Amino acid sequence: MTIMMYSGTVDKLLPLAIVTSGAVSMDMEVNIFVTFYGLLGFKKGMVETNQKFIKDFEEFVPMIKEQLKKKNIPSWYDMLKKAKETGKVRIQACSTACDMLDIKKGDLDPIVDEVVGVGTYLAEASESKVTLMM
Amino acid sequence: MSELKVTADKVVDARGTSCPGPLLETKRAIATIPVGTVLETISSDPGTKADIPVWAKKMGHEYLGTIEESGYWKIYVRRKK
Numbered sequence: 405m406t407i408m409m410y411s412g413t414v415d416k417l418l419p420l421a422i423v424t425s426g427a428v429s430m431d432m433e434v435n436i437f438v439t440f441y442g443l444l445g446f447k448k449g450m451v452e453t454n455q456k457f458i459k460d461f462e463e464f465v466p467m468i469k470e471q472l473k474k475k476n477i478p479s480w481y482d483m484l485k486k487a488k489e490t491g492k493v494r495i496q497a498c499s500t501a502c503d504m505l506d507i508k509k510g511d512l513d514p515i516v517d518e519v520v521g522v523g524t525y526l527a528e529a530s531e532s533k534v535t536l537m538m
Numbered sequence: 539m540s541e542l543k544v545t546a547d548k549v550v551d552a553r554g555t556s557c558p559g560p561l562l563e564t565k566r567a568i569a570t571i572p573v574g575t576v577l578e579t580i581s582s583d584p585g586t587k588a589d590i591p592v593w594a595k596k597m598g599h600e601y602l603g604t605i606e607e608s609g610y611w612k613i614y615v616r617r618k619k
């Protein structure tokens with residue numbers, strides 16, 4: 405499975421972690437290509453502190469945050485780390501977006517494996533049975 | 539399916555965790571038991587009782603059945619490979 409991760413908000417990072425964990429349970433390899441605002445979500449420090457949600461449904465955010473706590477749902481970051489420990493998950497940062505946002509490999513959390521170009525993403529996506537953009 | 543008669547060789551209690559926590563715990567646990575033995579996953583997440591039979595089929599294990607308890611399910615899978 406290949407996922408283009410465009411968003412850096414918790415409402416998309418959480419489904420990213422859930423679908424990746426599910427894929428790992430199914431013995432599927434997962435490549436996550438992180439681009440644009442997605443990169444901001446993967447910055448050092450930001451991975452633990454990010455509280456950003458999309459604005460469209462912002463009136464639901466307090467309820468969602470309460471439910472996440474009440475239902476004991478792990479953070480997207482912990483979930484993704486566990487998926488990576490359990491199966492084959494590679495997280496790649498888009499080089500052009502890194503340039504635009506002035507982000508170096510060292511600015512990103514170590515959960516990110518490497519900085520690659522769109523060619524690597526396409527090579528992997530073309531071999532994948534499942535491709536998603538989030 | 540309360541007439542299901544099966545003895546588990548290992549039990550994973552994943553109650554209180556939501557999807558896909560119990561499935562991931564099941565995947566990790568089945569790797570630790572010998573082929574031919576039975577794993578019981580206890581889950582309070584309703585998604586898991588749908589997911590484990592599908593997962594078992596895809597992974598080549600044998601789904602044996604589910605026992606519904608009050609507020610949770612006991613799901614049995616035999617490791618086949």
